[in-house]
Amino acid sequence: MNSLKQSLGLLFGFNPSKPEKSEISEAAAKIHEAHGVRRSKEEMTRIHEARHAQSKNKYWLKRRWTVLALVNLFFVASAALQINALEGALTGSRFVGFHLADLNSSLQVMLAFKQVLINLLIGTVTVAIMWWLLGGRTFCSWVCPYHLLAEWAEMLHLKLKAKGLAMDIQFKRLTRTWLWLIFALLAFISSYTVFETISPTGILSRALIYGPGLAMVWVALILLFEIFFSRRAWCRYACPIGLTYGLVGATSPLTVQYHLEDCFHDGACRQVCLVPHVLEVTKRNRATEAHLNIGADCTRCGRCVEVCPNDSLTYEFKGLGQKK
Amino acid sequence: MKTNINRRNFLRSLTFGATAVGASLLGIIPVLKGWVRKMRPPGALVEDEFLASCIKCGQCVQVCPVEAIKLSDLTDGFGVGTPYIEARDQACDFSCDGLQCVLACPTGALTHDINYAHESEMAIAVVVNPDHCLAGQGKGFKGLARGADFSGKLRYAEIDRWNPIPLNEHPYDVESCDLCVTACPIEIRYDLCEAGTPPSGEERQCPPVRAIQMTEVEGSNGTAFLPEILAGCVGCGVCEMICPVDPPIIVMENYPGSGRTF
Numbered sequence: 001m002n003s004l005k006q007s008l009g010l011l012f013g014f015n016p017s018k019p020e021k022s023e024i025s026e027a028a029a030k031i032h033e034a035h036g037v038r039r040s041k042e043e044m045t046r047i048h049e050a051r052h053a054q055s056k057n058k059y060w061l062k063r064r065w066t067v068l069a070l071v072n073l074f075f076v077a078s079a080a081l082q083i084n085a086l087e088g089a090l091t092g093s094r095f096v097g098f099h100l101a102d103l104n105s106s107l108q109v110m111l112a113f114k115q116v117l118i119n120l121l122i123g124t125v126t127v128a129i130m131w132w133l134l135g136g137r138t139f140c141s142w143v144c145p146y147h148l149l150a151e152w153a154e155m156l157h158l159k160l161k162a163k164g165l166a167m168d169i170q171f172k173r174l175t176r177t178w179l180w181l182i183f184a185l186l187a188f189i190s191s192y193t194v195f196e197t198i199s200p201t202g203i204l205s206r207a208l209i210y211g212p213g214l215a216m217v218w219v220a221l222i223l224l225f226e227i228f229f230s231r232r233a234w235c236r237y238a239c240p241i242g243l244t245y246g247l248v249g250a251t252s253p254l255t256v257q258y259h260l261e262d263c264f265h266d267g268a269c270r271q272v273c274l275v276p277h278v279l280e281v282t283k284r285n286r287a288t289e290a291h292l293n294i295g296a297d298c299t300r301c302g303r304c305v306e307v308c309p310n311d312s313l314t315y316e317f318k319g320l321g322q323k324k
Numbered sequence: 325m326k327t328n329i330n331r332r333n334f335l336r337s338l339t340f341g342a343t344a345v346g347a348s349l350l351g352i353i354p355v356l357k358g359w360v361r362k363m364r365p366p367g368a369l370v371e372d373e374f375l376a377s378c379i380k381c382g383q384c385v386q387v388c389p390v391e392a393i394k395l396s397d398l399t400d401g402f403g404v405g406t407p408y409i410e411a412r413d414q415a416c417d418f419s420c421d422g423l424q425c426v427l428a429c430p431t432g433a434l435t436h437d438i439n440y441a442h443e444s445e446m447a448i449a450v451v452v453n454p455d456h457c458l459a460g461q462g463k464g465f466k467g468l469a470r471g472a473d474f475s476g477k478l479r480y481a482e483i484d485r486w487n488p489i490p491l492n493e494h495p496y497d498v499e500s501c502d503l504c505v506t507a508c509p510i511e512i513r514y515d516l517c518e519a520g521t522p523p524s525g526e527e528r529q530c531p532p533v534r535a536i537q538m539t540e541v542e543g544s545n546g547t548a549f550l551p552e553i554l555a556g557c558v559g560c561g562v563c564e565m566i567c568p569v570d571p572p573i574i575v576m577e578n579y580p581g582s583g584r585t586f
Binding site: 078079082084087088089091092093094099101102105106109112113114115117119120123169170171172174175178179182183186190191192193194195196197198202203206209210213214215217218233237238 | 333334336337340341344345347348349350351352355372373375376377378379380381382383385386387394395397398399401402404405428429430431432436
């Protein structure tokens with residue numbers, strides 16, 4: 001239960017803390033002791049290169065981008081070919097007649113309208129169950145079209161930053177929690193779905209299906225801000241959709257699991273992670289158990305899984321049998 | 325030193341958050357200024373409730389057989405992604421018969437309380453330009469109502485019950501122009517009911533009152549006619565769309581929420 005509390009704390013934006021010695025289990029303590037010997041930089045480079053030679057490079061990234069593209073193109077194709085298989089946009093849709101509603105959009109409408117129609121309720125509950133099963137923020141990295149653009153912007157950002165042409169301003173992660181509360185409150189008080197006005201997820205989904213408009217300028221502005229000033233700023237510090245799905249996924253059976261025994265503690269996973277605070281447990285002497293589930297803020301994107309040279313991070317579906 | 329960094333980080337985050345909230349709140353300007361006032365699809369709640377309840381998904385857009393519904397852009401602020409109808413370009417002609425947009429709406433922004441064409445209240449047609457009305461000048465009309473390049477569609481049940489056809493494939497030839505009356509979906513339903521053949525054989529499809537008629541007036545050279553809007557008008561916009569005169573004699577006004585009470 002303690003880990004759920006920590007997981008939610010990280011999700012809301014509190015910083016990870018170092019565990020007390022007494023909190024570390026005996027099994028974990030033994031492994032930590034054995035991991036005392038540090039590998040040299042050269043050796044780590046060799047290990048990573050050997051791993052990449054096995055062609056597991058960007059294995060999950062390719063799958064994820066394919067899924068993300070297919071889901072969004074399904075919406076587009078359904079509208080363009082009028083096959084009525086998946087009508088609507090990411091904010092609300094019907095899959096072969098069955099209602100689906102984005103949890104945050106639905107929340108905004110419920111708070112603003114103060115009435116809940118049965119169709120919206122069905123759509124919301126269905127989507128909540130679906131994303132609880134699939135990991136919550138999995139929506140972000142596997143479906144959200146803004147996430148994909150932001151990933152491309154991030155690649156550019158990292159290149160520019162290496163050349164000194166971009167900076168990475170970091171904000172307090174609590175900002176997102178405050179924004180979530182403020183946007184919920186604004187919807188309730190003003191009776192307008194205020195957040196939808198600037199939601200790049202909704203704007204992009206509609207642009208894909210119904211054609212782009214001026215709203216794309218706003219999306220471009222956020223992307224430019226991320227490229228030149230702050231890595232992945234919108235997803236990390238602003239987007240209330242991410243927090244909503246994070247809450248849904250807090251108890252999800254689908255997680256990325258950390259196996260302390262196999263970890264080299266070289267930090268490759270944290271460098272590629274959108275939410276590196278959830279991977280703080282991979283630092284030396286941090287893990288309290290030999291096997292740990294990565295927290296609710298994790299988008300289950302799999303970057304850490306594929307970049308880890310020793311399978312220390314793996315996808316797990318609770319109840320389907322452990323890898324180890 | 326550490327508190328300084330902390331304070332700077334706090335102020336930076338505050339600015340970041342305030343910018344996001346500020347940007348979203350700019351969306352109230354078009355709403356307060358009334359720039360958002362548009363003709364909404366059938367069943368739309370009064371404007372404020374409509375903006376509160378619409379989830380901006382566009383399912384209504386996708387089900388409309390004549391593609392009358394478009395989505396608003398960011399210039400509509402809080403109204404971004406909400407559906408509207410530009411009647412002159414493509415009116416709602418109810419050719420779906422079952423109010424498909426209402427059925428598709430997941431939130432009830434298009435109220436599920438209505439089931440038939442005559443129950444909707446999208447606007448009220450107003451005769452704004454009577455001096456230029458062809459019938460008012462005793463003229464007829466021959467040819468394509470809106471020219472060869474016009475892309476709008478209407479369903480003509482006598483030609484194809486199930487598929488709307490482009491207006492530019494349907495030339496007219498009338499001695500006294502009455503296109504606004506003959507194309508009116510409410511009038512068409514009313515006439516069918518009077519003839520004892522209600523749409524789909526359903527009595528409930530029958531509008532209780534007429535929506536528009538040509539009324540005799542004293543013209544400069546003898547008898548002439550002008551359209552008169554009646555109580556049964558639901559503001560679907562077909563008369564505005566089909567009017568061969570430019571600008572049209574009839575336009576849609578008084579959208580729900582723009583000072584009109586129901």
